[in-house]
Amino acid sequence: MNKEITLRLSGDIEKCVPAGTPFFEVVKMLGQSKDTVGVLVNGLEKDLSAMAEEDAKLELLTVDSPEGLEIYRHTSAHVMAQAVKEIFPSTKITIGPVIKDGFYYDYDFERPFTPEDLVLIEKKMKEIIKRRLPISRIELTKEEAIALFKKRDEPYKVELIEDGLTEPITAYQQGDFIDLCRGPHLPSTGKLKAIKLLSTGGAYWRGDEKNKMLQRIYGTSFSSHLALDAHLKKLEEIKKRDHRRLGKDLDLFSTSDQIGAGLILWHPKGAIMRKVIEDFWRDEHLKADYDFVATPHMAKRELWEQSGHLSFYKENMYEGIDVDGIPYQIKPMNCPFHIMIYKSKLRSYRDLPLRWSELGTVYRYERSGALHGLMRVRGFTQDDAHIFCCPDQIEPEILKVLDFTTHVLGTFGFKDYEIYLSTRPEKYVGSLDRWQQATAALESALKQKGIAYEIDPGEGVFYGPKIDMKIKDSLGRSWQCTTIQVDFNLPERFGMTYRGDDGKAHQPIMIHRALLGSIERFFGVLIEHYAGAFPTWLAPVQTKVIPITEHHQEYANLLQKKLRDVGIRSEVDHRNEKMGLKIREAQLQKIPYMLIVGDKEIAEQSVSVRQRSGVNTTVPLDLCITQIKEEIALKRAV
RNA sequence: GCCCUUGUAGCUCAGUCGGUAGAGCACAUCCUUGGUAAGGAUGAGGUCACCGGUUCAAAUCCGGUCAAGGGCUCCA
Numbered sequence: 001m002n003k004e005i006t007l008r009l010s011g012d013i014e015k016c017v018p019a020g021t022p023f024f025e026v027v028k029m030l031g032q033s034k035d036t037v038g039v040l041v042n043g044l045e046k047d048l049s050a051m052a053e054e055d056a057k058l059e060l061l062t063v064d065s066p067e068g069l070e071i072y073r074h075t076s077a078h079v080m081a082q083a084v085k086e087i088f089p090s091t092k093i094t095i096g097p098v099i100k101d102g103f104y105y106d107y108d109f110e111r112p113f114t115p116e117d118l119v120l121i122e123k124k125m126k127e128i129i130k131r132r133l134p135i136s137r138i139e140l141t142k143e144e145a146i147a148l149f150k151k152r153d154e155p156y157k158v159e160l161i162e163d164g165l166t167e168p169i170t171a172y173q174q175g176d177f178i179d180l181c182r183g184p185h186l187p188s189t190g191k192l193k194a195i196k197l198l199s200t201g202g203a204y205w206r207g208d209e210k211n212k213m214l215q216r217i218y219g220t221s222f223s224s225h226l227a228l229d230a231h232l233k234k235l236e237e238i239k240k241r242d243h244r245r246l247g248k249d250l251d252l253f254s255t256s257d258q259i260g261a262g263l264i265l266w267h268p269k270g271a272i273m274r275k276v277i278e279d280f281w282r283d284e285h286l287k288a289d290y291d292f293v294a295t296p297h298m299a300k301r302e303l304w305e306q307s308g309h310l311s312f313y314k315e316n317m318y319e320g321i322d323v324d325g326i327p328y329q330i331k332p333m334n335c336p337f338h339i340m341i342y343k344s345k346l347r348s349y350r351d352l353p354l355r356w357s358e359l360g361t362v363y364r365y366e367r368s369g370a371l372h373g374l375m376r377v378r379g380f381t382q383d384d385a386h387i388f389c390c391p392d393q394i395e396p397e398i399l400k401v402l403d404f405t406t407h408v409l410g411t412f413g414f415k416d417y418e419i420y421l422s423t424r425p426e427k428y429v430g431s432l433d434r435w436q437q438a439t440a441a442l443e444s445a446l447k448q449k450g451i452a453y454e455i456d457p458g459e460g461v462f463y464g465p466k467i468d469m470k471i472k473d474s475l476g477r478s479w480q481c482t483t484i485q486v487d488f489n490l491p492e493r494f495g496m497t498y499r500g501d502d503g504k505a506h507q508p509i510m511i512h513r514a515l516l517g518s519i520e521r522f523f524g525v526l527i528e529h530y531a532g533a534f535p536t537w538l539a540p541v542q543t544k545v546i547p548i549t550e551h552h553q554e555y556a557n558l559l560q561k562k563l564r565d566v567g568i569r570s571e572v573d574h575r576n577e578k579m580g581l582k583i584r585e586a587q588l589q590k591i592p593y594m595l596i597v598g599d600k601e602i603a604e605q606s607v608s609v610r611q612r613s614g615v616n617t618t619v620p621l622d623l624c625i626t627q628i629k630e631e632i633a634l635k636r637a638v
Numbered sequence: 639g640c641c642c643u644u645g646u647a648g649c650u651c652a653g654u655c656g657g658u659a660g661a662g663c664a665c666a667u668c669c670u671u672g673g674u675a676a677g678g679a680u681g682a683g684g685u686c687a688c689c690g691g692u693u694c695a696a697a698u699c700c701g702g703u704c705a706a707g708g709g710c711u712c713c714a
Contacts (some may be wrong), residue, residue: 095714112642160714164659180714201709202641209710213641247648257687367639369710533670549671584675598673610674
């Protein structure tokens with residue numbers, strides 16, 4: 001007779017069961033067997049088939065919880081692997097983890113999987129689900145595990161085990177399929193409901209490009225077809241918002257084979273938006289007590305040696321410019337130039353902090369496969385600034401930057417952030433003292449702001465700790481834009497000093513910061529965030545004047561002039577086309593206001609306003625202009 | 639960089655077995671003068687990404703280059 005043990009559940013519920021009772025029995029007693037996919041025993045994930053051995057805190061994991069969904073998807077990945085093995089028995093299985101929004105599994109197979117293969121595999125998966133195969137956990141010693149996977153001719157699994165897995169090694173079996181896996185898993189393949197294979201791609205074994213290229217299949221699964229459909233719909237929406245697509249449709253930017261990969265051509269409509277962004281940026285920097293500097297696009301190789309870029313950033317730098325026999329290189333960063341300005345004269349502690357900003361265009365080598373629209377390019381403009389200060393100014397300056405950042409990003413419509421504090425990495429320069437001081441200053445600033453943040457241990461730059469901010473867009477995706485980095489290294493390397501109140505030379509601290517990151521990338525994020533339907537203050541064409549017939553052109557021109565006189569960007573559609581077509585095209589161009597004028601409007605000096613939303617009103621001409629003007633002045637979001 | 643896919647008119651894309659290039663949209667001209675998401679006709683527009691090879695003949699087959707797209711981070 002087993003002794004009774006007590007399982008404590010949430011809400012002070014206690015359940016006593018004999019030791020050795022499997023959790024699925026416990027779950028059944030609790031009447032929760034339908035939705036439960038696993039359990040947390042004292043915070044550790046366990047299979048439903050595991051036994052309750054001793055007194056413990058018990059939590060039930062449903063597929064609606066993040067952990068439960070992980071279990072569900074991990075089993076989905078196993079079912080996919082089983083399906084692949086059944087269709088293509090020569091395939092070797094490798095690893096198949098759960099990722100955000102789904103799962104993947106990497107296979108060693110003689111050729112890439114085709115979309116037709118995916119259809120077959122998905123069909124087979126559904127069949128395996130229908131078989132309702134029980135999934136069982138097997139515990140093995142290292143030798144047993146190696147023997148098992150050698151016998152099954154799965155060399156990748158053997159390698160993983162030999163590479164230092166600790167006993168007990170666990171595997172999961174469903175039907176004839178056995179996979180090395182930590183688990184936990186669903187009790188049966190029959191528990192899976194909505195599953196979809198999405199795409200294929202190459203992936204290196206263990207993520208190392210020196211290793212063999214494997215064939216990866218991505219998929220996702222949900223506990224209901226409704227949830228799956230909603231997810232697929234979101235993927236569609238993401239595709240529709242693709243900034244490369246919209247960039248072309250809205251005539252904002254392009255690239256050209258003849259110019260080169262990763263180099264952006266800004267068309268008039270993109271460039272006017274860029275001007276608006278940059279004007280706003282400059283105005284706000286002036287208000288925030290920054291000064292502007294401007295620096296060249298290249299410098300002698302020697303400068304980059306002194307800055308250390310040629311030792312730690314060489315692979316991202318372009319070289320090969322020869323000026324009268326002296327080697328020059330295009331700049332990948334602006335900092336050395338700002339330092340040279342600092343060093344152009346003696347600085348006093350009374351001068352600090354110095355805040356110097358520049359929209360500085362830099363060029364960095366990116367691997368051809370990494371290039372992506374505006375998000376990853378080889379030439380871009382950083383909204384850069386360097387703050388030179390003494391050590392005890394770090395914290396107030398960081399506070400100021402944080403306030404400034406939320407103000408600037410907020411104006412663009414980004415109100416949600418994820419914030420990371422990255423601390424000292426293994427390879428670093430500078431004294432531990434300084435690291436501690438700077439890290440404490442960053443942390444204290446974040447705490448004072450009451451901002452929630454996560455610590456990214458060891459992810460700081462070698463020259464100092466940093467704060468990274470990711471903005472969340474309208475689809476909930478996050479984008480890294482803002483970075484605020486403390487630097488002890490460059491002031492040291494360049495022998496920067498200021499005269500302190502003691503009359504002695506001291507070394508300033510340098511804070512690098514970019515709020516938008518790069519104008520190109522930020523622009524790409526803006527496009528996707530708004531799906532091209534920009535707030536009026538940003539829209540390249542703010543108003544489209546649409547005369548109904550040729551007879552109304554004069555009035556249309558007058559209206560356009562009035563709009564332009566108060567700084568509203570306006571175009572007139574003079575074409576000999578019907579109004580319906582003109583509206584359609586203005587709508588597709590996502591122009592905020594269509595101003596339609598005909599006989600009626602001329603008679604009463606009014607304008608028929610069709611908003612992008614489809615709302616129609618007729619208002620007196622002057623009122624219409626004032627209202628739009630006000631909306632732009634307030635940078636109102638739509 | 640590596641693996642896979644793609645590259646045909648300004649855009650989106652057809653083009654079969656290798657036989658010498660097509661549509662819609664956009665553009666131009668004309669007709670139409672209109673009331674809130676596509677009026678009609680006619681016309682112009684191509685070194686089929688580039689280089690080389692096979693062939694009587696290449697957009698099509700082969701090799702290379704360039705560019706674009708997906709993947710290469712979230713470890714059994």
